[in-house]
Amino acid sequence: KQEVTQIPAALSVPEGENLVLNCSFTDSAIYNLQWFRQDPGKGLTSLLLIQSSQREQTSGRLNASLDKSSGRSTLYIAASQPGDSATYLCAVGEDTGFQKLVFGTGTRLLVSP
Amino acid sequence: DVKVTQSSRYLVKRTGEKVFLECVQDMDHENMFWYRQDPGLGLRLIYFSYDVKMKEKGDIPEGYSVSREKKERFSLILESASTNQTSMYLCASSLRLDNAAFFGQGTRLTVV
Numbered sequence: 001k002q003e004v005t006q007i008p009a010a011l012s013v014p015e016g017e018n019l020v021l022n023c024s025f026t027d028s029a030i031y032n033l034q035w036f037r038q039d040p041g042k043g044l045t046s047l048l049l050i051q052s053s054q055r056e057q058t059s060g061r062l063n064a065s066l067d068k069s070s071g072r073s074t075l076y077i078a079a080s081q082p083g084d085s086a087t088y089l090c091a092v093g094e095d096t097g098f099q100k101l102v103f104g105t106g107t108r109l110l111v112s113p
Numbered sequence: 114d115v116k117v118t119q120s121s122r123y124l125v126k127r128t129g130e131k132v133f134l135e136c137v138q139d140m141d142h143e144n145m146f147w148y149r150q151d152p153g154l155g156l157r158l159i160y161f162s163y164d165v166k167m168k169e170k171g172d173i174p175e176g177y178s179v180s181r182e183k184k185e186r187f188s189l190i191l192e193s194a195s196t197n198q199t200s201m202y203l204c205a206s207s208l209r210l211d212n213a214a215f216f217g218q219g220t221r222l223t224v225v
Binding site for chain 2: 031032034036041042043044045046049051089091093100101103104105106
């Protein structure tokens with residue numbers, strides 16, 4: 001059974017720092033990995049999608065990498081801002097015949113001014 | 114922009130009531146999903162649909178049913194609400210299996 005782990009569970013940094021969020025998964029038979037952002041009490045916002053054949057994806061200050069063989073992904077946030085404060089979730093797409101996403105429990109990020 | 118809309122942000126229902134949660138997407142997506150999110154347990158898949166009138170059970174389907182009569186609308190039904198179904202419910206959709214999933218804003222359901 002696929003298990004997705006995110007470390008750390010919480011992170012507090014001052015504004016302007018570059019930071020890395022980690023996601024690991026136990027079964028490398030995935031077809032994609034997606035990073036989401038969730039603000040308190042809200043739904044999920046899709047940030048980046050990496051297909052299993054890709055190594056990384058970039059969007060603005062965000063860069064996500066994928067090492068399928070080692071079961072790891074990282075989300076790099078450059079020059080963090082207070083508006084980046086949220087919970088970040090990674091989810092792996094399993095190849096079960098339909099798109100089943102298995103989620104980690106998230107990293108809660110606080111960026112202080 | 115992709116849009117997934119859930120009919121209610123907050124709902125309070127009584128134990129034993131039949132509850133309908135509605136979700137509409139405007140992107141002509143094939144796949145639609147219902148998840149629930151609980152502290153410490155993360156998001157868990159309840160049901161998913163890959164076409165009109167087609168559905169598959171997820172990891173925790175007990176106590177729930179779904180309906181997809183039109184491509185854009187996917188409903189989650191709690192046949193007889195119980196207090197352990199108090200949770201945040203999230204609807205999502207995607208075009209194909211290898212495409213990004215897009216989520217609605219969530220419905221916070223409280224069963225009293």
